[in-house]
Amino acid sequence: MSSTQPPDPATAADAGEFVERMRALRLWAGQPSLRRLERLGGDVPSTTGARVKALPVSTISHVLSGKSGDRLPRMRFVERYVAACLSACGLPVERGGEYLRRWLDAWRALAGPAPAGPPESEVDEARRQLPMDIAEFTGREVELDRLLALAEAGDAHAPAVVAIEGMAGVGKTRLAVHAAHRLVNRGRFGDVQLWADLRGFDPAGPAADPAAVLDRFLRLLGVPAPRIPADVEGRSALYRDRLAGREALVLLDNVAGADQLRPLLPASTTCLVIVTSRRGLGAVDGVEPLPLDVLAPAEATALVTRLAGAERFDDDPGAAARLAELCGRLPIAISVAARRLRARTAWTPAHLLAKLDRLPRVHASFALSYQELPDGPRRLFRLLGLHPGPDVSAPSAAALAGVSVAEAEAQLETLLDEHLVQEGTPDRYHLHDLLRDYAIAMVQRDEQAAEQRQARHRLLSWYLHTADAAAQRLAPHRRRGFPLEPCSHPAQRFDSHAEALGWCEAEHANLVAAVPVAATHGEHAIAWQLPVVLLNYLYLRSHWDDWIATHTTGLASAQALGDAGGQARISNGLGVAHSDRRELDAAVAHYRRALELFTDPGGRAWTTNNLGVAMVDLGRHAAAVAEFDRALVLFREIGDRTGEAICRNNLGDAHRRLGEPERAAAHLRDALAIQEELGDRSGQRFTQHTLADLCRDRGLLEPAVAHYRRAQALSEELGDQWGTARVLDHLGSTLDTLGEAEQAKDCWRRAADLLTALGRPEADDLLARLKP
Structure with missing residues (x-):
């Protein structure tokens, strides 16, 4: 396909290729941001008459990612999308009418005979994790052929492991992703495709822990959280077991070294692992190294002309090669510079070359884009070098820069249009490694140390207060019990439990990364308070590793401050984590340490209550009653009636x-x-459930059923699927005792469906119970 001509939709043989042409059209149009396409798409009337976006960012992202499988996008969506791309590159729709008709004709030709396959299940989508392919991939034919040959050759005794090794910005990830998609499109490795960024060379934080990566992979492979082993060796063994005999492709990006890689290698010969690293990995048995240098001169020149448009060099054919050399023949630097030339229609190649020639090599294309930014986006770009996590949203960027969310969103869109940030998922932005390095250099050069401290404090305190707002939605009847470190930027607020939980999940990696960054930079109050307010979220999602890691860091910060109350709250949280993992001796030790430190009666009350729960789990019911009795006195002294009711329910269960x-x-x-x-x-809902258990124990089956049904209704009303499943399990057993076999089976089926959806191991027991 010529770089001067738009893609031809008529050449698409199926829906997948049609979507590929759509991606190519966006590239041809200068890679406009998804937000810009949304604006250009305009509004359309909904079925209710309200005006809605014709091209919502989320829909564009979903379509271009290929997640629709072999289904075509809607024709109206295609029509608006093509028109928006034409507008983005300055071509009025009326002048592109014939080209637009070609798209609609191609759509109609595919829509008739093309079968619409069923959508993939959520589990299948979770096992297909490859990032989107690089539409402008150019060159690397020798390396690509060798990588594909190694993958196809296989080994009779071990999985194929190919390590793409080279300097930063040389295009390792691009090659790995492109090769992975090439293999999948050939019909290989259709069972599982996993991807992880191991952050081996991230200047903003530590490399990814292999245990945490395995935790995520196992969850994606359908392993319920309670069944994931606590240690890395156990997780690695279970991971190898889950991939045994399956055609699986594992892409591990930015690997730091051999120790980080080894636990993540499968054992089955049916698997392929593609690794990228700046370091040699020859110390790992079975690894085939694939060294990657900068692009060859011809390949670098071809990439320049493809991205900027070959016609821009008609009057000076050698300028493309000179531009490639000034960018060090690094794909990321070429991409930024060539796209800037494409977007600046008044510039000549000589004009761009003159600007770049005055700047240091490699960073030249970044520096040119940075220098020509308006003040606001330029300042935000360099401040992104201070962000602790892998990505930002407009609200978190607003806190970092101390501007409104609307200003931050506009500045991020400017950076996106200048290709200084990337948008991996809608409304979330991240920096390429080289651009992060450059942002760090710029913030250290252009911002005073005091402003860096203020920006970091704004962001970290914003995360703290927004996480606290989410916690108030997740557990509205719980008291925090301590004042938060002050925040100078307005925190985000949430209207529902679901919205709060969604924010926590989207920001999970940033929240976890914020804790050690706060501790490192002396923000010790935030470093211990943030884990405490995150406790309810970490409990809901069973993120034990991150729970214990953040609390351990928080404990050190509370100790550094000499804050006994902070130490007590962190110790209580560690007790809950170990109790949830059934590490009951460790849990009891943390609870007792918390009680030694607490002077706050509210903290003592909840910790004593939690200690009682651990005693129940240990089978020490009399000791549990003694702890609950002590907690009850404290709850009543401070007037915490919510805590009193919870404690009385626990006492009832213990008795x-x-x-x-x-x-x-x-x-x-x-x-x-x-x-x-x-x-x-x-x-x-908890008390109704315990009352039902008590009635069942006493042989009062009809009242038990009534209490179970009340607990069920409350759990369903509150969206508590786990609680609903437990009630249905017990209700089914009670109905079965009453001789209502069909009603019992219906309860067990519904409980099994819920538990399966939640990934809980109890589903297996219920399914076995339902077998004839």
Whole structure:
């Protein structure tokens, strides 16, 4: 396809190739940002008459990522998308009418005979993790042929492992991603495709822990969180087991070294691993090194003309080669410079070369783009060098720069249009490694140390206060119990539990990275407070490794401050984490340490209650009652009626297990009365469940069913799938005892469906129970 001509949609043989032509059209149009395409697409009336975006960013991203499988995008979407691309490169739609008709004709030709396959299941999508292919991939034919040959040759005794090795910015990731897609398109490795950025050379933070990468891979492979081993050796063994005999492609980007790589290697000969690294990995058995240098002169020149347009060099054919040399023949630097030339229609190649020639080599293309930015986007770009995590959103960038969200969004879009940031998913932006290095250099050169400290504090305190706002939605009846480090930038607010949980998940890596950065830069109050406010989220998602890591760092910061209350709260959180992992001796030790440090009666009350729960799990029910009794006194002294009701429910359950039904019933009645008075429907679902268990123990099956049904209704109302599944399990057993076999099976089926969706291991027991 000529770089001066737009892609021809008529050459697409199926829906996948049609979408590939759509990606190529965006590249031909100068790679406009998704947000710009949304604006150019305009509005259309919805079925209700309201005006909505014709090209929502999320829809464009979904279509161009190829996640629709073998289904074509809607024709109206294609029409608006093509028109927006034409507008983005300065061609009025009326002049491109014939070209637009070619797209619609191609769509109609494919829409008729092309079968619409079923959408992939969520599990299948989770196992296909490759990043989007690089549309402008150019050259590297020798290296690509060798990589594909190594992959196809295989080994009778071990998986193929190819390590693409070379300097930063040389195009290792581009080659790896392109080769992976080439293999998948050939029908290879269709079972599983995994990808991870191991951040081996990230100046903003430590390299990824192999244990954390394995935790994510195992979750993607369908392993429930409770079944993931705690140690890296156990996780690696389970990972190898899950990939055994399967055609799996694993792409490991930015590997730091052999120790980081070894646990992530599968054992099956049906697998292929593609690795990228700046270091040689010859110390790892079985690794085939594939050295990668800068682009060859002809390849670098071809990339320049492809991105900028060959017609721009008609009057000076040698300028493309000179531009490639000034960019060190590095793909990322060439990309920034060539796209700038394409976007600046008044510039000649000589004009661009003159500007670049005055700047240091390699960074020249970055420096030129940086220097010509308006003040706001230029300042935001360099401040991004201070960000601790892998990506930013407009709200977090606003906090970093101390501007409004609208200003930050506009500045990020400017950086995106200048190709200084990348948009991997809608509304989330990240820097290439070389550009991050350049941003760090610029912030150190152009910002005073005091402003760097202020920007970092704005961001970290914003994360703290926004995480606290999310925690208030996730656990609305819980008291924080301590004042937060002040924040000078408005925190984000959430209207629902789902919105708060979604934010935590999207920002997970940034929140985890923020804790050690805060500790390193002396923001010790934030370093211990952030893990504490994240506890409910980490509990909901069973992120034990990050939970323990952030709390361990937080504990050191609280100790550095001599803050006994902070140490106590962190120790309590560590106790909950170890209790959740059934490491009960460690949990008890942390709880006892917290109780030694706490002077706050609220903190003592909740920690004593948690210690009682650990005693129940240890089977020490009498000791549990003693702890709950102590906690109850404290809750009543401070007037925490939510905590009192939770504690009375726990007391009721402990007395039930001790065979003391009257005492159990008294506590449960009191708990329910408090919760009804407070309107605490969240707490009521637990108490109704315990009351049902008590009635079942006493042979009062009909009342038990009634309580289970109330607990079920409350759990469903609150969106508590895990709680609903547990109630349905117990309700089914009670109905089965009553002789209602079909109703029991219906409950167990519904519980099994919920548990399967949640990835909980209890689903296996229920499914076995349903077998004839």
